[in-house]
Amino acid sequence: MDGEILDAVTEWGTRPVADGVAGLYELADGKFTGAVTDGTAWAFVLNGRFVGTFDGVIEDFEDASLTAYTAPDMSLPLLYAMQARGGEVRGQYYSNDTPLSEIDATLSSGNFVGYVELSENVLSGDYYVVYYGGRALPVAFVGNNRRLLSGDEAFERAADEVGIYSVVDADVEVVDLPERPEGAAAPPAEPDAESTDQSGVVIDPDAEDGTTAESESTADAEDGTTAEAVTADSATDIEDGDGDGSEPTPDVDDGVDESAGADGGTAAADDFQSLGELSGVDDDGTAADADGDAESDRSPADESTTAGGDGPDPEPDDADRLHRETRALRERIAELAAERDRIAGERDDLRAEADRLRDRVTELEAAVERLEADDDDSDVETRTLTPEEATSGTNLFVRYADKASGTLERAAEGRVSAAELRDNLRLEYHTEFESEGARVDGQPFDAFLRTTPEHRFAEWLLTALVYEIRQTDTRAELSKLYEAIENVDRIDLDGDVDVTAGDDEGGAGSTTVTFDVVFRNKMGDPLFVAAFDDSRDPTRAGTIRPLLDDARSASRAVGAFAAAFVVTTSFFDADAMEVAVDATRGGLFSRSSRKSYVKLSRKSGFHLCLVEARDEDFFLTVPEL
Template identity: 40%
Template sequence: MDSEIIDAVTGWDSAPAGRGYGGLRSLADDGFTGAVVAGMTWGFMLNGRLLGVFDGTVADFEGESFEAHRAPDPALPLLYAMRETGGDIRAQYYTEETPLGDADGTLSAGGFTGYVELSENVLSGDYYVVYHGGKSMSAAFVGNSKRLVTGDDAFERASDEVGIYKVYDVDLDLVDIPEPESDEDEDEDEDAAGVAAAGGEADATDASGEPETPTTTDEPSTTGAADNESERAGDGDDPADGEPEPATADAPASAESPTETAADPEPSTPDDDGTETTDNPSAGSSESQSPEPAETEAAAATDRPASDESTSPMSEGPVVADAPQKNGEASSPDPLAEDGATGDDVFSAEAQWRNARSIPSLDPRDAKDEAVDDHPGTPRSRRGNTTQATHHRPSRSGTGGEARPSPKDQSNQQQSQPTEQTPDEPAVDPGEAESLKERVEALASERDRLESERNALREERDEHRSRAEELEERVAELESEVERLRDRLDEAGVRSTDRSMSADEALRGTNLFVRYAQKGQATLEKAHDGQASREEVIENLRLEHHTTFDTEGLGIDGQPYEEFLRGTPEYGFAKWVVTDLLYEIGETGNRSSLAGVFDSIPKADRIELYGSVSVPIGDGETESRQFDVIVRDQMGEPLFVANLNDSRDPATQPMVTQLIKDSKAIADAKETLGSAFVVTRSFFEPEALEAATAETGGGLLSRSKRKSFVKLSRKQGYHLCLVEARGGEFHLNVPDL
């Protein structure tokens, strides 16, 4: 995990968290948005969905206590998950050429998933726009404090910035939260209890000899189920053992009809005429009645998918779906739903039904069979004998005492069905058949057209692949050439850069810090007290730099950033103040006459380049005064201010006068100011020297013990110093040491 992300997330508000997978599922059910952490493993959640797990796997949460941190904005967990997942940079734009708003419209319209980062060459902060399926959220981290701004405000701030932004394409794979082991045990116990309860109900039915009368429409109201219960009781089957009834429960169970038994391996289904195929002892009839033709057509039209009951222990016996109820009652619901069968059985039946559908045959003799018999739950192998099985189903001796029909009676009964339709009877008139032929020809033509289009697309794809391979080879060649040229530059001592920035912009975003390799060794404080030599201080002192931008691969005026910085007069002056000026004042015996400078140098902590100092102007308002260099103490108060003349022309009187005006305003508001400097790379005009002398009251008749001192009051003031910088060295011209 990125340390910045860890610092940000640990600062979020804590949320109640449970333990293990159960705790994760509880957060998911509550629609939690934020981060979860178990040891070194981190996860991010958005609206209850686990976006990803990092530095570990979701198994690290199993049985473990974890912490939860609620995100202040939903954009953050999605952004952090994408940043940790990593993605490909799809594009890079400069805001002045391609505004962020234009890119946002394109990404949103294209259903983009990833994020946009605007941070390169941006001084005010880092800006992000995160997308998921084209929907976007914005977040920004503004200033050195990384203050969080979100929503429209963040996007508007980003749109107003000037810099380079990158578009990252990220694929997020949601992480499934496993079921806790305790929940699985409870499910198994509930399943076992449900099977035992079903067995208990079956035993109660067997003991009474008669099924209970249904009280609600959610229960099957036909008497076929009771008939089957009686059959199982008579055969000695125990429904509580969870075994399904044999698939041939609707066919004769004796050896007299082995052919019929083998031909009907499927569980009981509704007949093509829509009637329920079961013997009903309470009906007092020894054989099934033939349905009317109208009823046959209605039943066929309303037939629906039936699940494979032979594979489900929750359905026993020949249960018929959508069978009409006695006394005009509504048809029974899906038996799997009533008996508590699992959803997998339902989906399995749905898949079987879809696989059974086919294009109607062009043969008029087959069209009717396919139009009527192609119903879910009726396999093709049974279409020819569905009617025969319907009317030849005998009752078992243990259920109602009816005699089993002989084969001769069965044959007579089959011949007595005047409404049955053989497969040879035409069901479609010649006109309809011709229409179907035309439809097939049209589909065949469409198929040929699509095949031709597919082949053309394949050829185009192959061409693009070949072109892509050529371009990849060319890119590899160019990259190799770039590496070769870089090696030559390195050999020549010239360092290459990837990005560029103006000198003013680079210095404006730079701060220098006075630090030591070892604080217990030679420091400016010890040098001030005469306890450390100049060489010891220089060896131990570190003038470190901090920038508001990334310096990797950055070039300034054709130079790498660090090389450029060390060659600037601003950096050279700052280094001279903290390493040489203290000793020059002390060695020349001017500790008292330049006490404001000498005593302030050891307090230097941070040096700001191209900064400003705010001063009050009345009525609670402030005004900023700009300086090229500002040396501050640990509290940020100004110790020294300086303006630099980087031209080869001499420093003029207006330069000195302007510095005096601004530094006076600072000294009036800040008692910490010890000195103000004017630094030039050439020399000072006589008028500039006269302006400095006039302001400090210097000259032969001056009685002040403090040199070049601008007096503001009896006890308050500061030193005005003029410095010349030539050949990389700095010399104090005024006052003369």
């Protein structure tokens, strides 16, 4: 069942009820109106009749613990049962073209079963009129807090709204209860086998075919007076009088008391009058005869007997006076309707103008922001850098949004996923120049930096390579590389590494070697170096040999040095692969289990890795995982 219906029903007040079939009969015998559930299946109940079961069958309630929700208005169980069961939209109408009151008269007189929904293009709320057995039950949910309205107030609010309403043809299925438990007392028999609610909607035991009857009762429920009693009393008064000039007492038709008071009469407060009744149109659509039976100018007060037993005859001009008043009221109604339409048209025009002005304000605000941004840009001195100048003066720093969350150390331990690490890791930059206002190749420095191969390679090595090694179970073969990744703290673009070289006199001198990228730990020691070949031609041995020589020097100078990378945007030629194989062979008697490892001594050496960059991603070619 729809979640919005469940949310609405569970906000109703609850009432105690027995479990299982006994509880179902308790609700039926008590003329309950609302909903009942066993926690999964739901049933809607109207005056003790079960008008629909959803998310289950009625047998699911046997031996189950039940919860009953009392409906604040009798229209709601019918409406929700129809919506949950589903229906067919028979038509959609614009209220200015076809007023709701016209459709109401047609549906009421045609014994339509379904509902009208007015919610599209309506800002004030959702409005419904439920039709069943010739009766109309209006209900509305108004405002942000969805205040409940019903009866005439709900219908009048809906009729005054401007919008599109839908006529939905829906059915209601009355559900038979399981056999009454043995020993359970049946309710006392009533004169009428029909179940009648206080608004006159009747659901009889055969209501599966959609037939309903209307209650004959229209008097106040507290004094229990019935229309038949009123008719009998009136007939008694006529028999006790002289009977001269007396007219028969009007019959009670369709559950609406046609008798009126001395002021011309009013309908019962709980009865909803259709448009046909308000406009003097009979249920069959024909105009009421002005001289016909049951004229509203004859009231019980007029027919009551005097002390002598003769009631006063109605004055001859009363009927004409009432007809004149009726015509005047109809003319006033037409004037008000025309005024309402005029005001609604003006309102629509004003709304359109307000929307246009809002759009204009948005455009102007955007223009102001754009001009202010241009002014801010003009205040900052613009400096143009070459790509080489931009990268050589830039260092990257490994930082985290949350140090207790995804870190390189936790990734190496297998405690966080790759997505968690990417979301938490930050590569912040520091430049040796003023980066604000700096532009490289026509774009701001920040945008340029994040699209460089060096920056993208650093992200890949830190956030992806560790997971590729774990997934291929090569941590032991690449142990020195794997263990060093979690220690990376700083990354130099176009960075230098100090190495130690012996001079001719046996002394020691200091020199530096340069790499495109240098990864360092917190102490500044180089852990990885990388050289980039962005040529479209295959990368040959001549590109790898210089990197190997410089990496050997760095490894001899720094014991923490773990790997050297050659990154190509093309692919590695055969002679380049041969150089890599020869450098990592390890000698005739080598028993090293490490992959692609350049061994310099018993304690020093590093991994040589060849990486191909394609489609903004990186692929490790050597060693093969």
